[in-house]
Amino acid sequence: MPDIGGSSLFVLEFGDILHYYTPYTLTLFVLALIFTGLAILSRPEGQVDIAFGGDAYYAKETAVAEMRFRRFMTIACGLATMGAMGSGDIFNFTLFASLVGITNVGIVAAVKSRHVLDAAYEYGIVAMVATLPLFGGAALILATTGTLSIPALAAGASAVPPVGKALLALGVIGEGMAPFYAAKAEMFRAPGAPYVIMCSLSSLLIFLRVVEIAITI
């Protein structure tokens, strides 16, 4: 078993479903925790657009109701990310990953701007379609090995098919778009800086975590 995350620091068992932290996943967890705290405390940016070719500029207002909704979605996204970091069960991980996908859309959905909503809609369709490889990969792993527990799979009772791992990674990429941020670029034009950054941070974190899972099992 290639032990890329280091030895387990903490294990919380609920029957055969468990949560565990290694130095690697603990680092990612703390990162998500710190950023969620920052998103709770900080005030949204006041975005300013400069009119090209002149001195004029216009400032975009972020209404309080919109800000509240987006902050709530950011906190939910942070919690889902933290859950994905600690989960020791592949199906729970896929559920957390798809929750990250939904909340990423939710973070920008309150913005009343046509191009941002268009981008969020397209990205939402990708996130929705990505549940096929995500859950399909988990189901394939369950069908071939008979378990979803990451430590049990890592112990190597039966080999995990590479197709299952590949589908899982593909699904996480679709949910979070982690290595291909260009696909989300239009979404990042939404005003409200600390909230939109959570989109990229959460997708980066779940991608790093699925890499760890794919190597470990």
Added chain:
Amino acid sequence: MIPDYSIGLLVAFAAAGVAFFALMRETDGLHRLLLTDLVEVVTLAFIALVGTDLAEALILPGLVVGVSELIALSEIYRVKEGYVRPPAAGLQIEVMESAPGILAAILVVYGIVLSGFSGGAVAGLGVLFYFLCRDHHERFELIETASGYSWVLWIVAFFVFMLLPQYWFFAVMLAGSAILVKVMAKMSLIGTMRGGPNA
């Protein structure tokens, strides 16, 4: 002899291929949203193919994720296309004037007899039909509060199972009735979804 699982997997992959091809060809936003539902069904088929109790338990969260994404995306689509037209008055059908009371009563009583998740679905269908046919200026906070508290009772029942297994019968009864109320309350809200001041 090819095992059944492989045949099922082949069929599911073929269906996924068809769905992705259709998504690639389609350009209309609303139609693409509907086509993603095709992909969701194949996802559930992938899980169902495993064919164990665990797979049955995993289908429900998979379904919930799919439905919540569908609702979120349709809301975004509605806002971005600017659809704000209030819905027209309900259907004018004679049965919807006379039947709802008695039908709802029969379904709710039968649902309470069944209890649990399926009972909640049956009773919820009755209440849904009632709200659909009659006026629905009800106190929604009350329904939501009842749903929330019954969810908490459901979780309490699970803790009883884990921590005090000797009281399993009490926990079964608690979980059965709490999930009945919760599913019923949630489903009945669907009957009120037709615009208006409460929507």
